[in-house]
Amino acid sequence: MELSDKSSKGRVIASGVIPFAFVILMMVYIFGPGADLLDLGIPLPEITIEKVDFVDSEIQATVRNTGPIPVEVAMADVNDRIQPAAVEPDRFLERFETTLVRIPFEWNEAEPYIIGITIEDGTRFEKEVEAAAPALEPSLDLAIFFAIIGTYVGIIPVMIGLLWLPFIKKISKQKFHFFLALTAGLLLFLAIDSIEEAMEVSDESLAGSFNGGLLVATVTILSFLGLYYSGNKLVERASSSKLSKPVAIALMISIGIGLHNFGEGLAIGAAVGLGSVAFSTFLIVGFALHNTTEGIAIAAPMSRGKLMIGKLAAMGMIAGAPAIFGAWIGGFSYSPFTSVIFLSIGAGAIFQVIIVIMKWIRDEGDNNLSSASVASGFAVGMLVMYLTSILV
Template sequence: MSARFWSSLLLPVVLLGVAIATFLVTEPLSLLGVSPPPIEQLTVERTVLDEEGIDLKVRATGSEPMHIAQVLVDGAYWRFTQEPAGALGRGTSAWIHLPYPWVEDELHEITFITNTGATFDHTIEVAEATPQASAAQFIGYGLLGLYVGVLPVALGILFRPALQQSGPRGFEFALALTLGLLVFLLVDTLEEGLELGDQAASIFQGHALVWLAALVAFVALMAVGRRHREPPRGLALASYLALGIGLHNLGEGLAIGGSFAAGSAALGTFLVIGFTLHNLTEGIGIAAPLTRERVRWVAWIGLIALAGLPAVLGTWIGAYAYAPHWSALLLGIGAGAILQVMIEVGDFLRRTSIASGGAMISVASISGFTAGIVIMYATAYFVQV
């Protein structure tokens, strides 16, 4: 690259930096008699309850560094320690430790007061002890993820012999059913991601984070999938299906791990059973593009791992390192992956229907698409609380 190229590229950036620095130093707003007060915002990202009291991870997202001066618990001022100590700059986080004798199954109201007098409220709906980390617990969370992600996907793939004997119309039905379940997964993943985006600190722009992550993931996967100008089929298409489903299962693992970490063991058990039933259909979807292919057992293991093991990772993240903005980002990526697979499955269904002398919009395809949505909606009944 020539010096002229680099100078034309860097000069506007340098001049912009100079203009911003000049604005900050000269404070031209003072000529208007305007002296805007600092904006303070505080978000609680994680709550841990143990025998020593209550620990809360907070993140500041204001315009200026802020100091937490006092903390009220259930209407009473309470002593606290902050780590790291000092002012919280924009986007920084800290742990607040309250040696408060919380009461199991009770509601507790916490209010943070800054040195400027601004207040921020946080509610612990039902106080439950947070499970302590241990090797046995780590293995237990992993087993939960295997039960939720790997087992149902593997069982769903066992429907493949039935799909192979169903004939051309049955094949179209299976592909359309896969398309229907993907539509449900896309809506479900976006809803979960946007919900977590609402919980994230405003600095992360939760909703935009989800949509932009979905867009980038979709474009990237489409570019990879069509890099040879041929749409993926067979094992390649099944692999993309497994990837999209795996990213969705990552979100389910986050929900389960987070519920157990919050002390909601009953809710976690309910979610495990519900997600296991819910995910059985996902294995059928992965097997559908392979009903006319010869696939080695190693490939089957790879597909099951790709679709199911992210649930294990999600369970660990939800239990030990949960953060709403990271979870929203991961679910946004999952939504983009699912959208890419939807397009590829729809295109595969179209080509298959034309090759068999039929139409993409047929009784078999409409029935399969409807069945996929209905089955996913019905099994979701067990995971909605």
């Protein structure tokens, strides 16, 4: 009997492995002996100028081969005028390999420039810089500056929003459901905003070979599924541990907002590095107003549990502090690919939290999610986020 069971398991395993073996053989043939069958056209070269730095009397362009074939960098130009250039480590690029093109040039701050790179077959690629700005060099003063900006746009607004907790704690159940739905509306706006920012970064700075739209969709869905599973486990364990259900939900909201603010910090740091954003008092106030509503999203579920100042402050730091780390990374080592990834992760996390909040409203007794309090709260949350976003 035992031998029969082993034989049966072996057949099951074999039936699962055999199709994969045929797939591998097919791919080996396509990229091997059968390669000529797919040679139906001429592959076109493509390179992407991922980053342009202005250093002293030099322009440095980071170039990546994003096409299907190897390329050779032939020459560089600035504003359509050919310039002498050094290429490090060398001019020959395999697929996805990068090189640094150094162009001696007396550039002027705040002036626009078009950097062009021509490869061996005469194809030219360019990147436009709206306003030249000196490349950022890591320093303690600059790190402190980014920390201050991150605190202004991340931590302080969230902490101010948490001050709504005493008010939300004293209102009726129906009005509480209004604020929970308002929280869901706020978060839905943030999720859509994250996807929009990810698509914008992808369209502007990410090579077409990375399939930016599909990358955003894939990472968002994977983030949602992963956090949905872990979030359900967290809520289930909350009832059997010291962590109450309201605190568990508030923690998930804080993590989702924190991931969003990390992506926002990346964008802020990159903007400072490119010299394209002037951080005026008006801009800081705009970010502060917009992000204050994020504190309401955390305060709403916490209002139905025991008031714990320490945990409330920790939630605010989880939600707001990532803006500082994002600003550091964005300013000192910006990568469009990383920005797209984290913005998409933030969107998926927020979608997961919205599902949790709506389930909580239903479990609280308001089975009709289309009731006036829920529908109006959701609508007001979206409207508030839109109106404050205009100021950013």
